[in-house]
Amino acid sequence: MHDLARKQRPCLTLLAALVMTLPPAYAGDIAASQAQQSSPSTSQELKALLDADLDKVLRAMPDLATAQGIPGYNHLLPDLSATALETQQQYERSTLIRLQALDASQLQGQEKLSYELLRNKMEQAVAAQRFAYRHALVLSSLGGIQNMMPRQAQLTAFRSANDYQDYLARLRGIPKLVEQTMARLELGRDSGWMRTTPVVDRIVAAIDAHMVSQPDDSVVFGPFKRYPATVSGAQRQALADEARQLILSHYQPALQKLKTYLQTEYRPKAPAEAGLAALPGGLDYYNHxxxxxxxxxxxxxxxxxxxxxxxxxxxxxxxxxxxxxxxxxxxxxxxxxxxxxxxxxxxxxxxxxxxxxxxxxxxxxxxxxxxxxxxxxxxxxxxxxxxxxxxxxxxxxxxxxxxxxxxxxxxxxxxxxxxxxxxxxxxxxxxxxxxxxxxxxxxxxxxxxxxxxxxxxxxxxxxxxxxxxxxxxxxxxxxxxxxxxxxxxxxxxxxxxxxxxxxxxxxxxxxxxxxxxxxxxxxxxxxxxxxxxxxxxxxxxxxxxxxxxxIGQRKLMELRQRAEQALGDKFDIRDFHAVVLDGRRMPLQLLERKVDSWIAQGGGKA
Structure with missing residues (x-):
């Protein structure tokens, strides 16, 4: 095995252990849940669960927090380590147990819908845990570490020196994220759950597209060419100098390391073409x-x-x-x-x-x-x-x-x-x-x-x-x-x-x-x-x-036609759109129940 793989072995060992173990009986999680103090009201318990899951979501996708202006996550990158994965799976199991213990009959309106959405999410997450090799498919042609920071350069709102410092912290974190990414890819090399060679080639091309010899030419350096008035001249120079140094010493070398690994270690074993049905257990995962x-x-x-x-x-x-x-x-x-x-x-x-x-x-x-x-x-x-x-x-x-x-x-x-x-x-x-x-x-x-x-x-x-x-x-x-x-x-x-x-x-x-x-x-x-x-x-x-x-469009058209037929002259397209949009995104089966309930109540403005 390549030296890189040997260096990754401790992480890979834990990953492999996770893969070989299906979601266990929830005995440990149940014991932890029972050990908690007396439960608060159902509404308070639900709010605590929603608060916790929101934090989990934003830590897993800190770029989302940055785009939405939610403080506290702007310096973070996703954690792809085996330890983080194990912690996340334990959290999913224990959260589902807590949701199952709630008396949902005490909830009404939007709280009831929030409960149903969170429970559905956790049920699906726990069900997915048996498909552990899916974590080896960590790279995608739609986006990933190969264009993460160029995207952040475009979407981050830089308003103070702290915003630039958070951005620099993300640049410093790219080498660690590359190591974690390669550990997951190595698990794929061992299991056969790998991206196809054309997909690998597209990811390599995306890396090449913004590798530069002069840091000032990097898309990643773009934010340091313009500053708000809140950043002083001395700060501007220091921030720009650090950005140049990180691009040359951290960011580009890390991506170059990933590129070399993809080309010399990963691609030679990758299939030219392989859908999920060609992978062990893959068809079951596709159906999931x-x-x-x-x-x-x-x-x-x-x-x-x-x-x-x-x-x-x-x-x-x-x-x-x-x-x-x-x-x-x-x-x-x-x-x-x-x-x-x-x-x-x-x-x-x-x-x-x-x-x-x-x-x-x-x-x-x-x-x-x-x-x-x-x-x-x-x-x-x-x-x-x-x-x-x-x-x-x-x-x-x-x-x-x-x-x-x-x-x-x-x-x-x-x-x-x-x-x-x-x-x-x-x-x-x-x-x-x-x-x-x-x-x-x-x-x-x-x-x-x-x-x-x-x-x-x-x-x-x-x-x-x-x-x-x-x-x-x-x-x-x-x-x-x-x-x-x-x-x-x-x-x-x-x-x-x-x-x-x-x-x-x-x-x-x-x-x-x-x-x-x-x-x-x-x-x-x-x-x-x-x-x-x-x-x-x-x-x-x-x-x-x-x-x-x-599939989603056809369901929306079906629900609209159902409402038009049931409500007749009382149907207002603006009301229907409010019912669909004002509850936030949700699985189609929950959306259908929501629309049916609105129809049963006689329509009108939601």
Whole structure:
């Protein structure tokens, strides 16, 4: 074994011990729970549990605390050590026991929902503990340590010298986080739970994209080129000097060490293609992900078939749009033309940003027709850095903070303007900005009376991405998609998500090879070869995540139709949207119960 692996052995030994031990009988946890003093009221006990879990969430994702303006975590990085993992699993088991002991009948309204959400989270977390090798899949093409600090440079609100000191503390912590990351990767080398070689190559490319010879040229150094008035001249010089030193002595050497390990130790053993079904116990884990993060009661086979049906439907609708434009060829030819002809792509980075920024003037004034309350936090549109684009070109959204006065950020790959189609502007804007992710996340963060855990304590992909895809459909009510090419863009976006259902399940349940998955995304999903390869690598590295979009959207449409039919003239779309959004993100089964309860009460403003 390589010297690096021998140096990691104490940590690896503990990790392996965790892997070899399924969640034990809860005897020790029960004894600890019983040893506690007499329990307070149910509400107080629930609040204590929510407080504790919020702290756990923010320690696991301290960048979230930074973005939300929650003090006390800005100097931290995630702890990926085996000790931290063991502590977290013990915490999950003991918390579930405490939740099971609560008399939930004493809770009402939002407290009852908070209880159900936290209990569901802990039940799923404890159930997942038997899939211990999943922790070896620590790197992803969607993001990770390879672009963590460049992202922080973009999103951190620097208001005082302390903010810069916290940022420097994170730079100092990168070598330790790299060591912890490699320890988990080494567990994957031993067990076979490894990322595929194309995913590894994308992560290496993301590291290369922001490695520089001069520290002042680093994206990570960006915050030290501008200071608020609260930072004095002497402080500015000292902070900048320390940043330069840390970039050269800590940050870049650590990432270079990770890159060398990936290329020389990890990649040679990594599979060229391997979905979860190809890993020992992997298919069970994939089914767990579907149950816990997407939808209860749906199987991979059902999702695969649904995707095929939706692909066929959407291709028929695209054929109708093609005829509307006067196109005489086949549907495939129409899709290829719009996906490859330079006339349908942007000519500059500035043109990309201008087109998306102009959308706010068309959409913002109409939001009052669909929503009772609009978020006070503004949003902005920015371009990806080269490091971000090298890992994944997919547009994304990051939450802002009303407390910090920072905007939510819709990030688009403006640097890759030649591959950004003009026909998807309307649908993508609605998805990432308003009424999509920004409306959803910023509005929920501003609701009064909710425990802070409800505002920042978790993410459910089927709810979150399902809402954003549902938001694209709201474009019809706002008078969008009247241009046939923008209408195509909307249909193509849905086709893309339908094809994902087929390909994600194909990879992880049916052992599809990468070439078959890419070919399907090109032929049926209408993607270019490069984009299809990027997307397929995303599915390999983030199993089930791509399923949430269309599954969540379809559930929202189903619930809306149910409410319209049951309430008749009493139905108000603004009321329905308030019920969906103002309770924060949640699993679809809990959302369905919430909507059904609202319908049973006769609808109205929630």
């Amino acid at each position: 992900l579907i149950r816990s993060e997407i939808a209860e009661g749906m199987s991979a086979a059902e999702i695969h078939t649904l995707g095929q049906q939706q692909v066929a439907r959407l291709r028929q609708e695209i054929a109708a749009v093609a005829r509307q434009t006067g196109f005489k060829g086949s549907t495939d030819q129409f899709v290829r033309k719009l996906g490859r002809d330079p006339r349908y792509f942007f000519k500059s980075s500035d043109a990309v940003l201008a087109a998306y920024r102009a959308m706010s003037q068309r959409v913002d004034p109409q939001l009052g027709k669909l929503f009772h309350a609009l978020p006070r936090t503004p949003y902005a549109i920015r371009s990806m850095t080269a490091a971000e684009a090298s890992s994944s070109t997919a547009a994304n959204y990051a939450a802002g903070s009303l407390v910090l006065g920072t905007s939510g950020l819709f990030t688009i790959n403006a640097l890759g303007y030649q591959t950004e189609p003009t026909w998807r502007v309307e649908s993508l804007f609605l998805h990432e900005a308003v009424p999509g992710h920004h409306m959803q996340i910023a509005r929920a963060a501003e609701i009064e009376g909710l425990h802070p855990w409800r505002r920042v304590g978790g993410w459910n992909v089927a709810y979150g991405e399902g809402w954003a895809l549902y938001a694209e459909k709201l474009g019809y009510a706002m008078g969008l998609y009247k241009d046939p090419y923008q209408h195509y863009g909307h249909l193509q976006a849905e086709l893309f998500r339908a094809a994902r259902l087929v390909v994600d399940t194909g990879i992880h349940a049916y052992k599809w090879p990468r070439t078959k998955a890419v070919d399907y995304m090109v032929r049926q999903g209408g993607l270019t070869q490069d984009f299809a390869e990027s997307e397929v690598d995303r599915y390999f590295s983030n199993p089930s995540q791509a399923l949430g979009y269309m």
